[in-house]
Amino acid sequence: MTNSSTNNLTVTIPAQKLTVSHTPDVVVVGGGATGIAAAIAAARNGASTLLIEQRGYLGGMGTAALVPAFCPYTDGEKPVIRGIGLDLLEKMKHAAGEDFLNRYEQLLDWVPIDVETLKRVYDAEVLASGAQVLFHTVADQVLLDGDRISGLVISNKSGRSVVQAKLYIDASGDADLAALAGVPFQVGGENGELQPGTMCYVVTGADKNRFSQFLADIGQHPQLEELVTLAQQNGELPEGRKRISGMAWISNSVVGFNFGHVFNIDGTKAEDLTRAAIEGRQLIDTQIRFLKKYVPGFEHIFLVHSGDQIGIRETRRIQGDYTLVVDDFLSMRTFEDDIARNSYFIDIHLANAGSTMTIKHLPKGKSHGVPYRCMLPQGKSNLIVAGRSVSSDRPVQGSLRVMPNCFAMGEAAGVAASMASVKDIGFREVSIPELQRKLIEQGAYLGDNPGLAYADQEVPVGSVHYEEEN
Ligand SMILES: Cc1cc2nc3c(=O)[nH]c(=O)nc-3n(C[C@H](O)[C@H](O)[C@H](O)COP(=O)(O)OP(=O)(O)OC[C@H]3O[C@@H](n4cnc5c(N)ncnc54)[C@H](O)[C@@H]3O)c2cc1C
Structure with a gap:
């Protein structure tokens, strides 16, 4: 292929007057695992919610890239991912027919994905929550007013228009909104190394x-x-x-x-x-x-x-109010503002054909907390980033990135957005104890004896376990 790029040429586009096409309380960009859970959670909790997805179906990597199975929901002993994510898994199993159900009814870890069934389950569940979906639509510009996003420019067959929401959830997997809004981020490792893609x-x-x-x-x-x-x-x-x-x-x-x-x-x-x-x-x-x-x-x-596209494991990681690091993972730390637990191993695929995988497991039955602050991008008040691009170091991204975790983070972002919408406040003003209470009431798992804000308890720090394979 010839390279026809002309990087030095620029064109100034005339200012455009755009129609405001949607004014929801909450807009979610990206209809992967993260965005699906976020939209369902926000809508179920009373916020008028718009979910924007560039493809004509939901599911992100799990459908568009044909990632063939859900990573474990359990820590080897019990499910640590519950709530909306677990419900969607069970719904897919039951909708996939008798043969599939017989094979996988008892399984919570590595359940294969029946792609066409999963697409229909996602459609049905998002619509049943009351969220509105807009397919074939790309979010490509954010309008800023100080530390707030005041509008989101979307492009589709109807043209360009603006979504004006109170709260913005970036579930693009690549932190597209955050990047467009000027939030600082890192991509890959110190030398620019990235996990490879896979065409499933x-x-x-x-x-x-x-x-x-x-x-x-x-x-x-x-x-x-x-x-x-x-x-x-x-x-x-x-x-x-x-x-x-x-x-x-x-x-x-x-x-x-x-x-x-x-x-x-x-x-x-x-x-x-x-x-x-x-x-x-x-x-x-x-x-x-x-x-x-x-x-x-x-x-x-x-x-x-x-796959309609190559599967992408890793792109941007935002700079958030807290960066979850490998020591937090290994010490199985609990945070006062936890909104989920993670027990999936650190799973960093080789950056080139000559290197090796990095795999580190937690002991069976163990997990660490995922704090709300990882999802709060520095410098923006009404934007939250959930999913594989939350604020973490690279090893932790190698663990947090999988679909069950994305459901859990998305659910928390959606509930937080609904709460912020009612009070007309930013994401940082959301009451953490109230958020945690709502998540637990709605089926999420935040640990058996959590030192969470809502419980007002001391946080025991677990022992360190470090295992290197390959
Ligand atoms: C090859 C591979 C194998 C994997 N294996 C597993 C596995 O076995 N099990 C597992 O659980 N996880 C696995 N993962 C990880 C997991 O699939 C992803 O990390 C996870 O799906 C991320 O979810 P997400 O919703 O945050 O992002 P995505 O799934 O990437 O979804 C983002 C969505 O946003 C849309 N979007 C993006 N930008 C815009 C925009 N600007 N405007 C409108 N829409 C936009 C995209 O079209 C997409 O639908 C694998 C990943 C890869 C790549």
């Missing part, structure tokens, strides 16, 4: 019984490390991760894959996303050949669908 996909025509028999016969781990290594040695798979990390059986013949990496992709750059889409599809072709040739049970597979 779904195949049909697999034979689960034959595959299971093969695993039993040779005693191999389902991630097929030996076969992947052999194919890499034979030049039939590229170098990089030595195993298939995500293989999700949706039925006995339909399988979702989260396999392999595309490196050096900044998900906030259109050129990188374009290259990743093309490279990702080429990689899938290579992988399908590998699966057919090397893996019993996959000889007759047929590629049904690849």
Whole structure:
């Protein structure tokens, strides 16, 4: 491809008079796990709520990028992600049909995603909450009035218009609103390293019984490390991760894959996303050949669908009132203003084909708190950022980023927005004890013996556990 960019040329666009198209109490930008929970929570708690999504369906990475399974909801002993997120998981299981329900009814960790069912469940649940949804709409400019956002410019087939809300929830996954509003942020590691992207996909025509028999016969781990290594040695798979990390059986013949990496992709750059889409599809072709040739049970597979976009694990992390750091994770710290618990391991994928994964688990049954302040961007009063771009260091982002956590953070942001809307205040004035009480009443889990503001208790700091794999 030729590079036709002309970075030094600029054009001044004439000032535009735009219609104010919507005046909700709360606007949520981004209809992924975070935005779905935020919109449902805000609307259920009485705020008029508008959810804006650039695609024609909800689900973000879990549907658009075909991420094939939900990460664990439990800490190995009990669910730590409850509330709206858990309810949506259960609704998907029940809506996906008898076969799916029979397979996964008892499971809360690594439940495969039936994408088309999940899209319909999300539609139904968001609409039932009373939130309004606007698809095919991009939020591309914020209007500022001191420390407040006074309007959000949206673009869609109807043209450009302005949403004037009291409260703004950035659930874009990339902290787009925060960046547009001038909130400071970091991207990736100190040397600009970023987790790779993965183009996920779904195949049909697999034979689960034959595959299971093969695993039993040779005693191999389902991630097929030996076969992947052999194919890499034979030049039939590229170098990089030595195993298939995500293989999700949706039925006995339909399988979702989260396999392999595309490196050096900044998900906030259109050129990188374009290259990743093309490279990702080429990689899938290579992988399908590998699966057919090397893996019993996959000889007759047929590629049904690849992601509408490459899956992006990491972009911006905002600078918030508190930055959650790896020591908080390892010491399983509880904060007075916790709005969720996290027990998912630190899961940082290799930044290039020659490096390794960073994995650190907490002990079974353990978790740490996620403080409300991580979601409050410095310098802005009526903006909250939830999801994978909250204020954290890079290792913690590698853990917080998964969908169950995004549901929990989104739910808290939505409840806080509804409370701020009623009192006409900013996010920092929201009463933390009242927010925590509401979250717990509505099914969220904030710990068994929390030292939370609402409980007014001392906070015990847990012991440190540090485990390095790979
Ligand atoms: C390859 C890969 C594998 C993963 N594996 C797992 C896994 O197995 N299990 C798990 O639970 N998690 C997994 N994750 C993590 C998880 O999928 C994401 O981190 C999570 O979905 C983030 O949720 P979110 O709602 O914050 O953002 P997203 O899912 O990215 O959703 C953001 C939404 O906002 C929309 N949007 C963005 N900007 C704008 C804008 N300006 N205007 C309008 N709309 C906008 C997007 O279209 C999108 O729908 C994986 C991620 C990747 C990439």
